Amino acid sequence: MGVGIEVKGLNAWYGKNLSLKSIDMSVPANHVTAVIGPSGCGKSTFVRCLNRMHETIPDARAEGMVKVGDMEVYGPGQDPVEIRRRIGMVFQKPNPFPTMSIYDNVAAGLRLNGFRNRKQIDELVERSLKLAALWDEVKDTLHKKSGASLSGGQQQRLCIARSLAVEPEVLLMDEPASALDPISTSKIEELIFQLKQHYTVVIVTHNMQQAARVAEFTGFFLMGSLIEYDKTEKIFTTPADKRTEDYITGRFG
Amino acid sequence: MPNPANGAVTKPLSGWRRLTNLGATAFAIAASVLVIVPLLAIFVYLLIKGFGALNWAFLTQTPKPVGEVGGGMANAIVGSALILGIASVIGIPIGIGCGVYLAEYARGRVGDFVRFTADVLNGVPSIVIGIAVYSLIVVRQKHFSAYSGGFALAIMMIPTVARATEEMLLMVPNNVREAALGLGIPKWRTTLSITLRTASAGVITGCMLAFARVAGETAPLLFTAFGNQFWNLNPNQPTAALPLQIFTYAISPFDEWHRQAWAGALILIIMIVVAVAAVRITTSRGSLKGAS
Numbered sequence: 001m002g003v004g005i006e007v008k009g010l011n012a013w014y015g016k017n018l019s020l021k022s023i024d025m026s027v028p029a030n031h032v033t034a035v036i037g038p039s040g041c042g043k044s045t046f047v048r049c050l051n052r053m054h055e056t057i058p059d060a061r062a063e064g065m066v067k068v069g070d071m072e073v074y075g076p077g078q079d080p081v082e083i084r085r086r087i088g089m090v091f092q093k094p095n096p097f098p099t100m101s102i103y104d105n106v107a108a109g110l111r112l113n114g115f116r117n118r119k120q121i122d123e124l125v126e127r128s129l130k131l132a133a134l135w136d137e138v139k140d141t142l143h144k145k146s147g148a149s150l151s152g153g154q155q156q157r158l159c160i161a162r163s164l165a166v167e168p169e170v171l172l173m174d175e176p177a178s179a180l181d182p183i184s185t186s187k188i189e190e191l192i193f194q195l196k197q198h199y200t201v202v203i204v205t206h207n208m209q210q211a212a213r214v215a216e217f218t219g220f221f222l223m224g225s226l227i228e229y230d231k232t233e234k235i236f237t238t239p240a241d242k243r244t245e246d247y248i249t250g251r252f253g
Numbered sequence: 254m255p256n257p258a259n260g261a262v263t264k265p266l267s268g269w270r271r272l273t274n275l276g277a278t279a280f281a282i283a284a285s286v287l288v289i290v291p292l293l294a295i296f297v298y299l300l301i302k303g304f305g306a307l308n309w310a311f312l313t314q315t316p317k318p319v320g321e322v323g324g325g326m327a328n329a330i331v332g333s334a335l336i337l338g339i340a341s342v343i344g345i346p347i348g349i350g351c352g353v354y355l356a357e358y359a360r361g362r363v364g365d366f367v368r369f370t371a372d373v374l375n376g377v378p379s380i381v382i383g384i385a386v387y388s389l390i391v392v393r394q395k396h397f398s399a400y401s402g403g404f405a406l407a408i409m410m411i412p413t414v415a416r417a418t419e420e421m422l423l424m425v426p427n428n429v430r431e432a433a434l435g436l437g438i439p440k441w442r443t444t445l446s447i448t449l450r451t452a453s454a455g456v457i458t459g460c461m462l463a464f465a466r467v468a469g470e471t472a473p474l475l476f477t478a479f480g481n482q483f484w485n486l487n488p489n490q491p492t493a494a495l496p497l498q499i500f501t502y503a504i505s506p507f508d509e510w511h512r513q514a515w516a517g518a519l520i521l522i523i524m525i526v527v528a529v530a531a532v533r534i535t536t537s538r539g540s541l542k543g544a545s
Contacts, residue, residue: 056434058360085437095428099451109436112446159432166436 002200003069003169004029005050010064012045012054019045020062021224027217032192032201034215034232036208038247041221043204044092047172050202051087052080068170085113088168088199092175094155096147096162102138105147105158109166124165131198132161133191153184160191164199171195173203177210189214208248212236220244299522303515311516316482316498322509326517328484332399332493333524336478337468339403339488344410344467345460349449351411352418352456357444368419375412382408383473391477399485399492402478406470410463417459421452457536461529468525471496495521 005027012020020042027033035043048054049062052073066073073083096105104111106125115121125142129135134157138150147158156176163171173192177185192214195201205211211218212232219229220241228235228244239245246252310325317324351371355364386405391397425448433443449456474480480497481490495517502514 051435053431053435056431081437081439083437084435089435091428091431091435093428095426095432097429097432097447097451099453108433108447109438112433112436112438112442162432162436 002030002196002198004200005170005202006065006067007050008065010046010049010062010066012042012049012062013060014057015059019224020049023064023226025219025226025229027200027202029200030196030198031217032196032203032215033217033219034211035202035204035219035221036206036211036247037221038252039206042224043221044174045224046221047089047174047202047204050170050172051084051089053084053089055080085109085166086168087170087172088163088166090156090160090163090171090173090176093179094152094159096150096155096158098146098148100147101143102145102147102150102158103142106161106165109162113166124167125161128161128165129158131164131195132157133187133194134158134161151184153180153187156180156184156188157191160188164195168199170200170202173201175204175206178206185210208236220247222247296522299515299519302512303517303519306512306516307519311513312520315484319507324513326493326495326498326513326520328481329493329495329498329517330520330524332478332481332485333468333495333521335486335488335492336399336402336406336474336494337464339399340406340410340467341460341464343404344407344463345414347407348411348414348460348463349418349456351415352422353444353449355415355419356422357448368416371412371415374408375416378472379409379470380472380475383476386473387476396489397477397479397491399478399488399490402474402492402494403488405473405477406467409467409470409473410460413463413466414460417462418452418456421455421459422448424455425451453536457532461532465525465529468528469496469521471500495524 005025007023007025007027010020010023011018023046035046037043045054049064050066050068050073052062054060054062063074068083068087071083071086072078073087097108100108103125106128107121110121110124126135129138134154137154138145138158147155150158156179160171160176176192177188180188189210192201192203203211203215215232217230218232218235220227220235220239220243222243228239228241230240234240235244236248239248308325310323311327312325312330313327314323314325315328316326351367355368355371359367382405386401386408390401390404394401429451430443430448433447434440438447474494474497478494478497479491480501481493485492499514499517499521502510502517505511
């Protein structure tokens with residue numbers, strides 16, 4: 001089951017450049033929350049701070065309070081590797097491991113974390129591929145085909161399956177459909193809708209219709225600040241802030 | 254709207270453009286042929302000169318004393334394999350490790366310094382490396398050995414392997430690393446099992462290039478492995494090597510030895526080709542459809 005995320009006073013830097021300014025946000029468990037905003041507003045940085053991927057970029061750092069379930073993400077002595085195991089991430093560009101088969105791609109997170117039970121890996125791979133709605137398309141070529149040989153949309157669902165296989169509690173998606181065609185996009189959106197039964201999902205998107213379609217809650221970011229955060233319906237019909245309204249009506253961004 | 258380039262694309266090519274196109278294509282083809290010719294020429298010439306002296310005895314017997322007909326280079330073939338094995342066991346892991354450091358961990362000046370050092374080491378003449386190893390190991394041990402020869406060749410392999418590994422790792426897109434880190438795989442595991450694995454084809458090519466390059470080296474072996482006319486399988490003793498044997502035989506005044514030198518050179522080339530092909534075949538087995 002998914003867990004909620006509590007963010008308080010989160011700041012993030014690239015070198016000396018403050019790119020997230022004191023973010024407070026409370027993401028409910030087992031719901032889909034969308035993060036929208038113009039390019040460079042900090043929405044990707046925000047989700048990358050939630051599982052400490054932000055600090056893998058040279059000179060990037062973050063501080064503040066992020067609580068996922070009962071885990072203090074920036075607590076003293078926290079191991080970022082352990083955090084990333086519990087908070088899965090799907091990236092903008094599908095990034096399967098190019099030299100691995102479909103099966104090995106999904107099993108990678110388990111095996112490389114020292115998981116050895118073959119039967120259990122088999123089960124988890126099948127379950128994850130089914131959850132990601134890819135099983136029927138690949139079940140006959142699991143070991144024969146490489147992950148890179150799939151179509152873009154299939155690759156992205158493979159990446160989702162790969163994230164699900166390590167059984168995270170939260171799934172972060174950084175513009176997961178922006179590199180895909182409309183049909184693949186709608187498949188991914190359907191999938192996101194299914195996933196919230198088991199996971200808490202945070203999705204960054206450029207596409208406001210997408211946010212409206214998949215998310216119950218939406219946060220609007222602008223220049224590193226969280227301008228408004230509310231039910232999606234409220235954000236798109238009667239936003240409280242003028243800047244939100246300007247953005248969603250297409251006056252800028 | 255008037256377009257200044259109107260029709261320029263659909264018009265038949267002018268004579269001059271045809272001619273330059275033809276000239277450029279011809280030049281490219283000629284250059285490619287010139288690349289192939291030396292290798293083919295060397296190989297054919299070796300076959301002509303060396304094949305006659307190549308027989309079972311050549312592959313199984315040690316050299317006969319001067320004046321006696323027959324004998325072979327079996328000890329040098331085995332010795333070369335021994336020395337190259339030692340060189341690979343030392344040089345390849347260190348080279349790959351250094352390349353991994355440069356590509357995945359080094360930042361700023363330290364990385365630049367290591368990179369610069371590797372490039373300079375790559376340019377150090379092989380005889381100088383031979384002398385260095387001679388004074389470092391042979392003089393102290395007071396005897397020549399396959400170890401010291403292998404060590405000298407390993408030093409020559411390291412910069413080639415390191416730089417090739419670095420370049421291949423840098424070609425792995427960063428989003429592959431991110432995917433692994435995002436799964437909660439530790440950095441060292443990501444580097445070893447994901448990044449290095451993704452780049453493995455290129456890294457192996459780099460190792461093979463380094464191997465092939467040192468396989469023919471004579472100078473660094475002159476005062477390290479030294480050579481040996483008899484069987485020796487003890488790596489702590491002076492050991493025969495094909496390039497040394499070829500050198501000794503080629504500058505000798507005896508026709509029989511000249512023929513054997515040619516055969517030795519042919520065997521050396523075949524050994525390199527076989528080693529490279531074997532590694533290629535074993536590592537490409539189990540590769541997948543559509544893998545990039």
